[in-house]
Amino acid sequence: MSETIGFIGLGLLGMPVARNLLTSGYTLKIYNRTASKVEPLLALGGTQRYSPQDVVTSGGIVVSVMSDDAALESIVSSEGFLERLGKGGVHLAMSTVAPETSRKMAALHAEHGCLYVEAPVFGRPEAAAARELWVCCAGEQAAKERVRPLLEAISQGIFDFGEQVGAANIVKLCGNFLIISAGRSIAEALTMAANNGVDPNAVVDMLTTTLFSCFIYQSYGARIVANSGVYQSNWIAVKDTGLFEQTAQKAGGSAPLAHLLHEIMQENLLS
């Protein structure tokens, strides 16, 4: 594990991922827009760089964990990034973005002889810290094999959706849509029960030990009860319900549930 890896993006997810790579023995050259965030990682052996291209080793591996499509595009198009990555270099992109953004990125990398692996992950920051993310990946086989040890170091499981970049982000958007739909449904059910005099705890206990005895219902159920029946929106929920709907529409379909969830997540964010 002596290979030096470039690492870009220390957000809520990127920070624990970088920390786990460092404690697994990887050497990281790290860039983050807000430079001060790199500091806690220096003690773990990380080194700080001040531009995207400066984390890149020719023909090496660079990992990015960006917040959205625009942030990912801005890194890839930043001065010297692709030129330096060059022939045989691999970009492991862990952001959740539109599949077409991912395909556009893959094409740009191909123009410079480098490879693009998309690997969006499921899991909250606590799961990332505990190396319990679930990874969806897609990209050229040899490139996926090269980055596999990194993905193993940060996750509890890797699901491979083939060589066509875009597929893993489609699955990720499906999963986020199902999570947000479940969360909002739980909130609507528990509010209906509470308003009618039934203890939401009893409803959650019954349903999550029988029909819905799985992680999402158990964790969101408990959290929504504690939050007085409210499923908290955030910008990720707004972004991903929007991307889901766009992706459905661009393929000629409709997504009325995603449309409503996008509206509700937006309203709850503003209120």
Place this chain on the structure above:
Amino acid sequence: MSETIGFIGLGLLGMPVARNLLTSGYTLKIYNRTASKVEPLLALGGTQRYSPQDVVTSGGIVVSVMSDDAALESIVSSEGFLERLGKGGVHLAMSTVAPETSRKMAALHAEHGCLYVEAPVFGRPEAAAARELWVCCAGEQAAKERVRPLLEAISQGIFDFGEQVGAANIVKLCGNFLIISAGRSIAEALTMAANNGVDPNAVVDMLTTTLFSCFIYQSYGARIVANSGVYQSNWIAVKDTGLFEQTAQKAGGSAPLAHLLHEIMQENLLS
């Protein structure tokens, strides 16, 4: 188990419930609107009756499994039914109805000195046949204790929501809403994936072994994949999303997701 039980309603759910009570050793007097449906149960020791009141033993137990609020109300208000059930008699009502219908039924029974236990169940007909229903119940404690052996004979678990009739139907409507919401969400996700060239089987495999590793997602996931991404509507889905929305609204809340699901279930039923 020598007590003779009255039994009304041999629909998709009532039939396997009656069969399991008979094979558990109960003697049943059975009424069904379509009389010919009783025939297969005669060989198991059931006896046929031709009106609701004729299945009733004074002070005994009568079980009903009706399709909706109107059918339940018509049984309870039928000639001689409550009069004959009389003092100490117990009506175990397994239909899924509006909580206010259930409360109205309980009040009518109280006027005649008899007791009303609501016990809506979760489970498809196959689960009912295998004694794998989940029961939600509410009603007076002594009455619930009296009917408990019957519920144990037909289910894999009983959840008691107290003495206030209505509570168990509120929980049942919450559960059906969550099931229908999950089913429709899975359909929307798998259709989006398939339209974008991703194998729905791979999506279901990934999600139901990780975040959603529970009965509803596994069974509906497989069924929806087999049905080309369509979540089949039926009159129960239309009825219960409608009852959920009404119950939310009557308590002063709104239920935008239930409203949309009700519309979608209605459209899919008609098309």
